[in-house]
Each structure stands twice: as structure tokens, then as C-alpha cells.
Amino acid sequence: MYLVKLGGSVITDKARPLSFREDVVRRLVSELKPFSPLIIVHGAGSFGHVYAKEYGLADGFKSSEQLEGFARVQRDVRDLNMRIMNILIENGINAVSLPPFASCENSDGRLKSLDTAPFHRTVDMGLSPVTFGDAVFDDKIGFSICSGDYLMEALAEEFRPEKTIFLSDVDGIYDRNPAETGAELLPVISSSDSVSAGKSRDGVSDVTGGMAGKLASMVKIAPFSEVWMINGLVPGRLANLLNGETVIGSKVIP
């Protein structure tokens, strides 16, 4: 069993609202097909961020004006989910969507609990469950954002997949922001080393270029599953990794 995250930066253009990278998703699905059934998580990318930011959803429920934003974010993210479901099903992956809204609860912006029973039943029947980052209820602040990375952590711990793979728009985790000159890809990161990779020398909390949170998720997953970050925009890389070949990417070890 494999657990794969289709990152929001891969399946959408984060700079343009509601921009779905259909060709990229079609290619990734063709690479995943031989390994189905599997568990898929996807990010919200540019389908979730517009209204989430405009209505301040990440900071919790403060006024009833936000309810419109909550409804719109959920609607847009399910629009993205439907597009992915269509491509999965058209390509012979018998996928079913499990939106996190009904089965997970956040607490102060972090995933508190995920009901994994529907995932087990889906997998047991030979179907591929698909879930995604979304706006969900929060027992402390009313509602907040449940990121796809938190869902990856919970599902990896529950299912102990043979491989857990994060697809990104860069080659993996770097020793500094990959946009900087001289940035080097870290092919293997041990959980004890990860602190230096995720923290800055000069007070900036995320020198790896927005990857500190993802690295923290991968460190949490490492005890339960072989965990990788690879570039989802490079054709064949996902298929090669699933086939057990050596690929460019970062592996986090316990």
C-alpha cells in the first residue's frame, strides 16, 4: 500500500486562483495507476487560498461574515477534488472521495482527530480513498484549516504504507531556500538532523523555502513508513520511485 500526496504546488498554479494543472494530474495518475488501490491526499493549492485568506479562516471563527468564506472555500476545494476524481476514474483507478469535513476535527489549527474507519473500509473493498486539505471545524477556535500534510501524518501512522511520497514542485528538501545560489538538495535527512535543515541561522524560521512544515510532517511519518519528497513536475520520477528505482529526491529516515 502506498500513500501519495499531490501537493497543491504541483496540481495547481499557486500564483493564479482556480488554475488546475490538468496535464500534470493526468500524467501523475498514469504513473500511479499500476500501484492502485492506494491512498491519495491532495492539497488545496490555488483553489483554497483565495477565500481562506480573504475571510481569515485560518484564524478561526470571529464573525458570521466568515461563514460565506467557509462555504466558498469548501465548494472550491471540492471543485478541485472533483476534477482529480474524474481523471482518476477515467483512468481506471476506482477512487472514492472522503472529504475531511465530516471525519476530522481540528484543535487550535492542528488536526486533533481523524476517523479512519471509512478509509479502512474503502481500502478493504479494493477502492482508493482520496482526501484533501480543507476548512474544517475546530474545537477551540470554531473552524480552521486542516492541511493535507496533517492528513498525511494521520494516515501514515494508521496504515504504515510501504512508501509515503510527497510530490512537490521542487526536487526535494534543500539546505537553504532552493532559490538561493549554492542551495544543495539533501538526499537523506535523518530525523535528528532535521532541526538544522528546518531552522534558520538568522531568525527566519523556514530557510528551506516553505519546507519546514513539510519536513516536520515527514519526520513524524519516518517511524511508520519510508517517506520521500520528490518533484511531481518531472515526468517519470514518481513511477520510478514506486518501481523501487533510485530517483532524485529527499528521503527522511528515523
Next chain:
Amino acid sequence: MYLVKLGGSVITDKARPLSFREDVVRRLVSELKPFSPLIIVHGAGSFGHVYAKEYGLADGFKSSEQLEGFARVQRDVRDLNMRIMNILIENGINAVSLPPFASCENSDGRLKSLDTAPFHRTVDMGLSPVTFGDAVFDDKIGFSICSGDYLMEALAEEFRPEKTIFLSDVDGIYDRNPAETGAELLPVISSSDSVSAGKSRDGVSDVTGGMAGKLASMVKIAPFSEVWMINGLVPGRLANLLNGETVIGSKVIP
């Protein structure tokens, strides 16, 4: 609080696969708007029946070939749900979708349990939950169809709405198939009378024109809520009923 079922015969053309009656739904949503938040259930109509029939989903899990049908039915029904969500949100009803797949379980083709907690939390926050008939897991036969009418029963018992309204493509429950000459609309049906309305004199189980099952659901709801069936294709009838006016339709009393 009101509970309204948008019947599959109202929101789709049951004779043509995947035929969405967008204009009808737009009008109904404008009639519902002043009474939101409310709880909405919709049928699957011609979005659910094609693959459900082709793959025999109502009879349960018999072979892995059906998994494709299961995935396709779920996908098509969520496509219908998305279209309805779009119209609700565009018209200022802050609606969120609660697919039954994760929160309900069937047993031998009947709804066994529905987790109503997400519905309560949605309503408590001032949002309008929307659910729908769908293919779900079944503890006896693997999977089966959870009809919107079963969901109406469970939600009416849980929420005790002021009014529970079934929207149909006919004026209400008739004393025989409404297509027959001389068929008469039954404006008030007491639960004790309902047996004769729902049963045939000559062994045909549903002389009311496919309404016996719906009448049975209404009889179950009557102890908990004022329960009506009216014609959703006639403009203004829903708004008039919600406004407390006298309308053409059938009311089932305990």
C-alpha cells in the same frame, strides 16, 4: 428550522442521464433563501441511476467489477451535488456538503446509522448542511444505495423541524397512480389511513405511482415534524408553504 428534500424527479430529468434542471433549482433556491439556514437533502435522479443499475449496486457487492460502478456513481452524484452547492452559495445560502458515504452505514439496503454530529455542528454555526442519496457501505451486503428518503427520516427524527417538505414532480400523494383517469389528490393523510393509499387492491404494491416508499417515509416522520409533499415544479408553491400559506399538496398527520 426546515428540512427540505429536492426530489430527483424535480432537479433532474429522470428519463435522460445526467440532465440537470438548473432553472428549476435556481428558482427553488430563491424560494428557500429567506428561510436559511436550513437542512437540504437531494435525490440522485438521473445522475445516480445509470451506473447503479448497470453495475447492480442496489443488490450489494458481488464482484470486483462493480467497484468501477461504485466509484462512478459516487462521482456522478457529487457532480450533481456540486451543481446544487454552486447555486446555493451564489444565492447567499452558506451551504456545506455532507456526503453520506463517510457518516452513514446501511444494513441490507436500509439506513442503519447516520452520524448526525457533523449536521449539528454545521447548523449550530449558522451554516446549511446538504446531503444526498448515494452509494454507501452496507454491513450485510458490502454496499447498497442510501436513498435521500432514508436520510430525511433520520434527520427529521433528530432535528424535529418545524416543517419537513418533500418536493416532487406531482402535486402530492394520490389515491391511485396520478396518470390514471379520476386519480384524486389526498390533501391530508393520517398515518393509519396510509396503508390503503400505499397498497394496491390487486397485488400491485405501489398504486400511487412510485409513491408508496415516500409515503412510508412521511408516516415515519409525522410524529416528529409537520410533513408535506408538494410539487416542486410549480413556481411559488414552496415559498408559500414555508410562509405558512395554504397550498396544494399532501400533508401526512400522525
